[in-house]
Amino acid sequence: MAVKRTKYSELPGGDAITSFLDGAKLKIPQLLDELEEEYTNNLRFRLYGFMCGYWSCVFGHRPGVYSNMTDTEYTQALASGGEQGYLIHVKEHKTNKSFGEAQLVLTGVEFGWLQRWMAIKNKVPKKEKNTFVMFTKGTGPCKNLNNCLRMAWAELRIGGNISFTLIRTALAHYAKKTTDVTARKRVADFMCHDVTTADRFYARCPDVTEAMAIRCLIRDSLRTEERAGPSTAVVASFTPLGGRTCVEESSIC
Structure with a gap:
């Protein structure tokens, strides 16, 4: 129990996570501007930290989900996405045998x-990049995303x-x-969090609407x-399966 208390005492608070978002x-966008002007590895690693950190604060996935995302998976999301959002399916990650594909649902x-x-990547010489x-x-895949995250946080x-x-x-x-049992289960499944009881991930989050609701x-x-x-600046709205209209606001999206 003492170890568990210590573990929870180290967790970032909701205010810290929101501040990072x-x-x-x-x-x-600032780093993308700089990279478009002049590409450097330092800027690339800073972008990795902020972008993957942002995704982590929204979705809670392990870093392997982000590092294993492929160009093909991006292209598939581009082709199938639209006004409701863009759903990226990542096949390779730590718990894929229990949950199937991990998912990220992004706003426009x-x-x-x-x-x-x-x-930007398309302009990088082939010898300096791979298919991730x-x-x-x-x-x-990239092995130092935690270092990139720490630099961005700092x-x-x-x-x-x-x-x-x-x-x-x-x-x-x-x-x-803060949520009921049903909602907690949906969040845990989305995060590929409980490998012993969850069904396969793709069955739990079949489309953009459900992923946005979670x-x-x-x-x-x-x-x-x-x-x-709550913030008053609205980015997108949708109706979860329970029927309550949920608004994605600028503090998160």
Whole structure:
């Protein structure tokens, strides 16, 4: 129990996660501007930190989901996406045998960042990239995303230790505290969190609407945890399966 208390005491608060999301929404377009002007590896790693950190704060996936995302999976999402959002299916990740494909559902603005990054990648010499969206010079996926995340977190001066595991644990913990059993199960399945009881992931999140609804549950649990009022700046709205209209606001999207 003492170990568990120590673990939870290290978790980033809902306010810290929201602060990172707000900061990343400003930093990502700025870094893309700089990369379009002059590509450098330093800028690339900074972008990885902010973009993957942003995704982690929204979805709670392990870093392997982001590092294993391929150009083909991006292209498939581009072809099938639309006004409701863009659903990226990532086949290779740690718990794919239990959950199947992991999913990221992005708004038009968020997917636009990815489109800009892929356009930048297309101009990078072939010998300096591979077939992963977060590419490296080698043949395998990026192995240092946690370092990139820590640099991004420090750049925003949020404070405290951070890792993808801490963010993932925090989102699961806050969802457990602030949502009912059914909602917690949906969030856990979306995060590929419970490998012993969950059904395969693709069956749990079959389309953009359901994925957006679960994203909303994660957002709401953060907001409840930090006890802050909702923003009034609306990005997109949708109706979850339960019928309640859920609004994606600028503090998260």
